[in-house]
Amino acid sequence: MKNKNNLSCCCVLLHFFSCLLLPALVFSHVHGNPANDIVDIINKNRTDQKLPLLNDSPGLGCMALQYVELCKGNCTDNNVVNCKPPEDDFTEVFAPNCGVELPTFGTITGLIVGCQRKYLEPSLAFSQVLIKDKKSLSSLTNKSHTEIGVGLVGVHKGPFFWCVLFSNGKVNSTFVLENRGEGIKQKKGCYSGSNTPCSGGQKNGVPFFVFFFICYVFILLFKLL
Numbered sequence: 001m002k003n004k005n006n007l008s009c010c011c012v013l014l015h016f017f018s019c020l021l022l023p024a025l026v027f028s029h030v031h032g033n034p035a036n037d038i039v040d041i042i043n044k045n046r047t048d049q050k051l052p053l054l055n056d057s058p059g060l061g062c063m064a065l066q067y068v069e070l071c072k073g074n075c076t077d078n079n080v081v082n083c084k085p086p087e088d089d090f091t092e093v094f095a096p097n098c099g100v101e102l103p104t105f106g107t108i109t110g111l112i113v114g115c116q117r118k119y120l121e122p123s124l125a126f127s128q129v130l131i132k133d134k135k136s137l138s139s140l141t142n143k144s145h146t147e148i149g150v151g152l153v154g155v156h157k158g159p160f161f162w163c164v165l166f167s168n169g170k171v172n173s174t175f176v177l178e179n180r181g182e183g184i185k186q187k188k189g190c191y192s193g194s195n196t197p198c199s200g201g202q203k204n205g206v207p208f209f210v211f212f213f214i215c216y217v218f219i220l221l222f223k224l225l
């Protein structure tokens, strides 16, 4: 009898905690922005080498997202982005799609782009996708950069694409987004500096659902006992 009471108490507790915790987990999952995490990783790497901190520019971030959005059909078997958008696309397509005010368009002083069959956590994306050769390493450590923007997007079941843009523009007055910094809402992908939740969607979606389901079955089993 005592045992049975313990069990139902346990069940109530479990239920209580899953009701409390699961929404919190879902919340943190949806609101995470891996593009911001990559900016933080890059800035940490730079400041550890006594290089100046880069300003997180949502205008640059959104254009980085546009770049990978355009290239997302072109990841080779060796994880190379085989895509060369015309230079004019920046001012004629990417900036207008983001709502970057054209008179504030600065100079893009660095571009790193990479792809991978599957989604990688920000620190792995940094070391395995973005900074994997001399050229990207020298862009990472270039003293003349002042601003950064990161975009990423994935297609269902991969591949996933990451892009980093650097600029030497005057902080906060280049790549300014219209509508008081809001710019134009993006339907897919994530970009740094954005205050709308990342709609990457792909990130751990399936494993999370499995976790949720297992918890649910667990609760049902306890109830049956």
Ligand SMILES: *[C@@H]1O[C@H](CO)[C@@H](O)[C@H](O)[C@H]1NC(C)=O
Residues within 6 Å of the ligand: 044, 045, 048, 049, 126, 127, 131, 137
């Ligand atoms: C910065 O990143 C590069 C590329 O991953 C790595 O080789 C280097 O050790 C890092 N530097 C610091 C100080 O973390």
Ligand SMILES: *[C@@H]1O[C@H](CO)[C@@H](O)[C@H](O)[C@H]1NC(C)=O
Residues within 6 Å of the ligand: 070, 071, 073, 074, 082, 083, 084, 085
């Ligand atoms: C992507 O690859 C296809 C096929 O190789 C090519 O025709 C197309 O121009 C590429 N896209 C871009 C934007 O470079």
Ligand SMILES: *[C@@H]1O[C@H](CO)[C@@H](O)[C@H](O)[C@H]1NC(C)=O
Residues within 6 Å of the ligand: 108, 109, 110, 138, 139, 142, 143, 144
């Ligand atoms: C840093 O970037 C600037 C602008 O693109 C370029 O002119 C310069 O050569 C780069 N410096 C190094 C050390 O790569």
Ligand SMILES: *[C@@H]1O[C@H](CO)[C@@H](O)[C@H](O)[C@H]1NC(C)=O
Residues within 6 Å of the ligand: 171, 172
């Ligand atoms: C740029 O804007 C951000 C956010 O408004 C602010 O925190 C930062 O100090 C500004 N930087 C400069 C150099 O004005």
